[in-house]
Amino acid sequence: MTLRDKIAQQLPAWRERFRALSKEYADVVVDQVTVGQIVGGMRDIKALLTDISYVDPAEGIRFRGLSIPEVLRLLPRRSGDEIPLVGGLYYLLMVGEVPTLDQALAVETEWARRAEMPEYVHCILQEMPSDTHPMILFAQAVVAMARDSIFTKKYHEGMKKDAYWEPALEDSLNLTARLPVIAAFIYRMKYFGETERPHYDPELDYGANFARMIKAEDQKGYAELSRLYFILHSDHESGNVSAHATHLVGSTLSDIYLAFAAGLSGLAGPLHGLANQECLAWLLEVYQKFGGVPTREQLYQFAWDTLNSGKVIPGYGHAVLRVPDPRFTAQMEFAKAHFPDDDLVRLADLVFQVAPTVLKEQGKAKNPAPNVDAISGALQYHYGVRQFDFYTVLFGVGRALGVTANYVWARALGQPIERPKSVTTAMLEEMVKKAKQPSAP
Ligand code: HAX
Numbered sequence: 297m298t299l300r301d302k303i304a305q306q307l308p309a310w311r312e313r314f315r316a317l318s319k320e321y322a323d324v325v326v327d328q329v330t331v332g333q334i335v336g337g338m339r340d341i342k343a344l345l346t347d348i349s350y351v352d353p354a355e356g357i358r359f360r361g362l363s364i365p366e367v368l369r370l371l372p373r374r375s376g377d378e379i380p381l382v383g384g385l386y387y388l389l390m391v392g393e394v395p396t397l398d399q400a401l402a403v404e405t406e407w408a409r410r411a412e413m414p415e416y417v418h419c420i421l422q423e424m425p426s427d428t429h430p431m432i433l434f435a436q437a438v439v440a441m442a443r444d445s446i447f448t449k450k451y452h453e454g455m456k457k458d459a460y461w462e463p464a465l466e467d468s469l470n471l472t473a474r475l476p477v478i479a480a481f482i483y484r485m486k487y488f489g490e491t492e493r494p495h496y497d498p499e500l501d502y503g504a505n506f507a508r509m510i511k512a513e514d515q516k517g518y519a520e521l522s523r524l525y526f527i528l529h530s531d532h533e534s535g536n537v538s539a540h541a542t543h544l545v546g547s548t549l550s551d552i553y554l555a556f557a558a559g560l561s562g563l564a565g566p567l568h569g570l571a572n573q574e575c576l577a578w579l580l581e582v583y584q585k586f587g588g589v590p591t592r593e594q595l596y597q598f599a600w601d602t603l604n605s606g607k608v609i610p611g612y613g614h615a616v617l618r619v620p621d622p623r624f625t626a627q628m629e630f631a632k633a634h635f636p637d638d639d640l641v642r643l644a645d646l647v648f649q650v651a652p653t654v655l656k657e658q659g660k661a662k663n664p665a666p667n668v669d670a671i672s673g674a675l676q677y678h679y680g681v682r683q684f685d686f687y688t689v690l691f692g693v694g695r696a697l698g699v700t701a702n703y704v705w706a707r708a709l710g711q712p713i714e715r716p717k718s719v720t721t722a723m724l725e726e727m728v729k730k731a732k733q734p735s736a737p
Pocket of ligand 1: 614661
């Protein structure tokens with residue numbers, strides 16, 4: 297059964313659950329909103345609906361109910377591979393079931409059939425000034441491909457609302473298939489001056505193709521890392537900026553290309569996806585300053601110096617999580633299993649022992665533990681992908697998997713356009729005044 301058939305089979309039951317919530321139980325109160333949340337970036341307000349993944353503050357992400365260790369253990373892999381197929385993860389996100397190896401390979405085959413970079417994207421990317429940030433190139437390629445949207449074409453032909461999800465799925469498969477090719481092209485063009493279009497090998501999986509297209513030195517090792525990286529970065533429930541921006545724009549019935557380009561623009565921000573490049577820069581700064589891995593005392597002082605100069609310790613803290621990010625742990629375990637003596641890995645491990653103490657002593661960060669970015673750059677660096685500004689593009693390839701699954705289901709369930717209400721500062725002050733007035737005896 298294809299992804300399409302599986303979703304079609306599940307749809308009636310999901311639509312009934314969604315209908316009951318929106319029609320029969322619409323007035324049940326879920327949450328209340330404080331002034332602090334309104335002025336504080338809407339933190340923790342429960343106002344979004346997704347079944348693709350859920351972040352438990354005390355445990356971390358679960359993809360369709362499975363924790364990161366479970367995902368890495370249960371998803372199918374090819375014989376001889378350590379890390380599961382990305383196609384299996386996409387099946388899990390889309391369908392909510394752990395696929396068989398054949399089902400995961402069927403997704404891989406779909407991707408191989410669709411994986412090419414259109415010639416006009418090839419031209420656009422080469423026309424851009426050579427100092428353009430790779431995230432600008434990546435987002436630009438994605439926006440340009442909206443001209444190929446099947447969803448938009450069918451919408452203007454008068455497609456019925458019930459059918460929206462099917463072209464949304466087609467677009468999503470096309471987009472996710474093209475992204476590694478485009479990312480690899482950007483990499484080879486920007487850093488090596490190459491202009492030919494990368495070729496996707498249908499015999500290889502998503503991760504192995506990426507390793508081949510960017511011409512990684514250790515193809516086997518980098519293919520494993522690519523699978524791990526794309527799986528771990530795929531989704532982080534709906535409130536993070538890249539997922540939410542994609543969902544918000546998609547709710548206007550923009551196609552997934554336009555919607556995901558919005559998500560990528562958010563991912564390009566230093567407090568979100570760009571953090572991985574800043575994190576590695578910080579690790580290298582430490583390494584250079586001390587001529588190697590410093591002592592615990594030297595690192596402790598350096599971390600304090602970073603805070604005292606008004607900067608953050610990149611890779612630490614999280615808006616929702618309150619424990620070490622299991623995506624950090626999975627990458628650290630991978631690194632320790634494959635290259636435990638790598639200096640940057642040893643340094644990242646030392647930072648893991650020291651930075652939380654410093655952040656706790658400072659007493660500001662609600663979560664002094666590492667997030668996904670505290671280690672991801674060090675792994676790329678080990679395999680020779682040392683162009684920091686490319687790292688957010690890698691994040692984007694992974695993130696597309698989660699946001700497209702969300703997009704397809706949002707269209708399938710007929711989720712409406714998002715339109716929260718705003719208030720003015722004077723209104724808030726008035727509410728505060730009333731709330732603080734002593735009540736009559
Ligand atoms: N270093 C120094 N100070 C930190 C900190 C860190 N790593 N993490 C949080 N704080 C500070 C905040 O800046 C904030 O200070 P002010 O009150 O002066 O504004 C205070 O602690 C409270 O912040 P918080 O509520 O704990 O955290 P937020 O939800 O506001 O922010 C961030 C979450 C991830 C943005 C934050 O922890 C941070 O800036 N971390 C460093 C950058 C980083 O690692 N970003 C990647 C996040 C993962 C991700 O989304 N990847 O895409």
